[in-house]
Amino acid sequence: MGVVFGHLSDYASGFWYTVALTLASFLVSLLVGIVIATMRISPAAPARAAGLFYVETVRNTPLLVLLFLFFFGLTKVGLAYSIFVSGVIVIGAYHGAFVAEALRSGVGAVSKGQAEAARSIGLTFSQSLRYVVLPQAFRTVVPPIGNIFIALTKNTSLITVIAGVDLTSAADRLNTTYAQAIPIFFGAAVAYLILTIPSGLAFGWIERKVAIAR
Amino acid sequence: MFRRRLSVLVATAALAMGTAACGGGTSSSGGGLGASAKPAGYAMTQATNIPASPTLDAIKSRGKIVIGTKFDQPLFGLKNPVTGNIDGFDAELSRLLAKRVLGDDKKIDFVETVSKNREDFIEQGKVDAVIATYTINDARKQRVGFAGPYYLAGQDIMVKKDNTTIKSVTDLNGKKVSSVQGSTSEQNIKSKAPQAQVLLFDTYTTAGEALRDGRVDAESTDNVILLGLVDKNPDAFKLVGAPFTQEPYGIGLKKADTVFRNFVNDTLAEAEKNGDWQKAYAATAGKVDPKPPTPPAIDRY
Numbered sequence: 001m002g003v004v005f006g007h008l009s010d011y012a013s014g015f016w017y018t019v020a021l022t023l024a025s026f027l028v029s030l031l032v033g034i035v036i037a038t039m040r041i042s043p044a045a046p047a048r049a050a051g052l053f054y055v056e057t058v059r060n061t062p063l064l065v066l067l068f069l070f071f072f073g074l075t076k077v078g079l080a081y082s083i084f085v086s087g088v089i090v091i092g093a094y095h096g097a098f099v100a101e102a103l104r105s106g107v108g109a110v111s112k113g114q115a116e117a118a119r120s121i122g123l124t125f126s127q128s129l130r131y132v133v134l135p136q137a138f139r140t141v142v143p144p145i146g147n148i149f150i151a152l153t154k155n156t157s158l159i160t161v162i163a164g165v166d167l168t169s170a171a172d173r174l175n176t177t178y179a180q181a182i183p184i185f186f187g188a189a190v191a192y193l194i195l196t197i198p199s200g201l202a203f204g205w206i207e208r209k210v211a212i213a214r
Numbered sequence: 215m216f217r218r219r220l221s222v223l224v225a226t227a228a229l230a231m232g233t234a235a236c237g238g239g240t241s242s243s244g245g246g247l248g249a250s251a252k253p254a255g256y257a258m259t260q261a262t263n264i265p266a267s268p269t270l271d272a273i274k275s276r277g278k279i280v281i282g283t284k285f286d287q288p289l290f291g292l293k294n295p296v297t298g299n300i301d302g303f304d305a306e307l308s309r310l311l312a313k314r315v316l317g318d319d320k321k322i323d324f325v326e327t328v329s330k331n332r333e334d335f336i337e338q339g340k341v342d343a344v345i346a347t348y349t350i351n352d353a354r355k356q357r358v359g360f361a362g363p364y365y366l367a368g369q370d371i372m373v374k375k376d377n378t379t380i381k382s383v384t385d386l387n388g389k390k391v392s393s394v395q396g397s398t399s400e401q402n403i404k405s406k407a408p409q410a411q412v413l414l415f416d417t418y419t420t421a422g423e424a425l426r427d428g429r430v431d432a433e434s435t436d437n438v439i440l441l442g443l444v445d446k447n448p449d450a451f452k453l454v455g456a457p458f459t460q461e462p463y464g465i466g467l468k469k470a471d472t473v474f475r476n477f478v479n480d481t482l483a484e485a486e487k488n489g490d491w492q493k494a495y496a497a498t499a500g501k502v503d504p505k506p507p508t509p510p511a512i513d514r515y
Contacts, residue, residue: 072420072423072427075427075428075429080427080428080429083413160395160416161415161416161420162415163392163413163414163415163424169395169414172330172395172396173395173400173414176330176395176396176397176400177353177401179333179353179354179356179357181334
């Protein structure tokens with residue numbers, strides 16, 4: 001275990017890169033998820049179709065393939081984003097599809113009477129979503145979104161294949177030099193737990209905060 | 215309703231099995247026509263007296279030798295997309311070894327090893343030996359044994375064809391360089407050009423893609439690997455031609471099996487003596503590097 005404690009600074013720089021990547025991607029995934037979910041429940045059929053198309057293609061393609069396509073493929077049409085930005089866009093867009101489905105299921109859990117009552121007092125579609133339906137849907141979606149956040153945190157490790165210097169890549173580089181895979185990757189796993197366990201607790205706290213008193 | 219669903223299921227299963235049958239396997243045997251010509255015939259014969267060793271006994275009982283090699287390394291270990299064979303100098307040495315142990319250079323299974331997993335595959339016994347542009351160094355000797363060296367390469371730099379600013383390794387300071395995870399190349403760059411920013415990818419070809427896209431200013435690794443990449447892309451890349459290290463390529467084996475190591479060293483010495491080494495080189499890497507080198511001295515430790 002000495003190799004881990006002797007290189008805590010390597011782990012630390014990888015850790016903060018992972019934290020930054022996770023938070024930025026999560027923000028993007030929330031934005032994407034809200035937009036796509038709105039499209040999927042919209043009364044306009046083309047919007048619904050486009051939303052469905054997005055979810056089905058993005059959700060069913062491996063994240064690794066999407067990263068390669070974005071990072072190496074887009075340059076062929078003249079667009080080149082940095083490693084970090086590429087990671088944020090692709091990881092955010094990928095998990096956005098899952099967030100959209102979670103939001104859509106939350107909206108489905110709100111009884112239809114709410115939406116009807118909102119329309120009947122004159123709110124537009126987006127106003128009824130914003131003031132009546134989504135606040136209630138929010139309660140149901142906190143656990144699934146918490147799940148997605150934790151999955152996203154772990155999926156950020158894929159950035160190593162486009163030369164990102166995250167936590168997993170830091171452990172990998174250490175292993176190249178010292179060839180002691182077990183303590184090195186155990187240290188990386190502990191570092192990921194330092195990120196995911198408090199997130200799980202935070203989401204639990206949010207869930208309790210927004211729960212209806214029964 | 216049920217019958218319709220059942221027929222859809224059967225059709226999908228038939229389609230899936232059909233496409234799976236079309237796909238090729240990961241291993242390949244020698245022989246066959248490919249882009250690189252096979253040498254007329256090796257003088258190597260099967261050894262008359264094969265000593266007892268865990269690896270050699272396993273090879274004999276299996277009837278095949280399993281060699282880890284690169285699949286994406288032009289001139290050394292490259293999977294031919296047409297024939298499915300592995301072409302290259304490392305592959306030819308593997309075939310010589312197969313001939314020595316089993317008498318037939320077709321009794322060989324190639325497994326793809328990338329820079330990162332060579333030690334793991336040897337330790338786990340997934341391969342009998344690794345012949346994959348494998349540089350010998352002391353850190354690796356802690357985990358695996360090495361027979362050879364069978365070739366002396368040097369680390370060099372590859373840049374875009376129109377680049378005039380990078381002429382030597384010290385010019386890499388302040389620039390972005392790509393290389394591969396798990397290789398010795400990164401440490402060598404860092405020691406000779408500490409201000410260089412190194413981006414590590416999983417294979418040399420993706421590292422070359424990063425150079426082509428302009429994400430990095432250069433790619434640096436062993437000159438023979440770069441030669442192969444330049445050979446495939448003569449209009450895009452060029453070699454700077456200033457090697458700054460010496461990279462002895464060795465055959466990786468289980469650390470404890472010294473009997474096997476001696477056997478492989480003897481095989482290598484035999485191949486260098488009877489001209490097979492030279493034949494193998496001329497048919498593969500020698501096509502791009504016309505000056506046939508002399509084989510380096512074998513290090514028996």
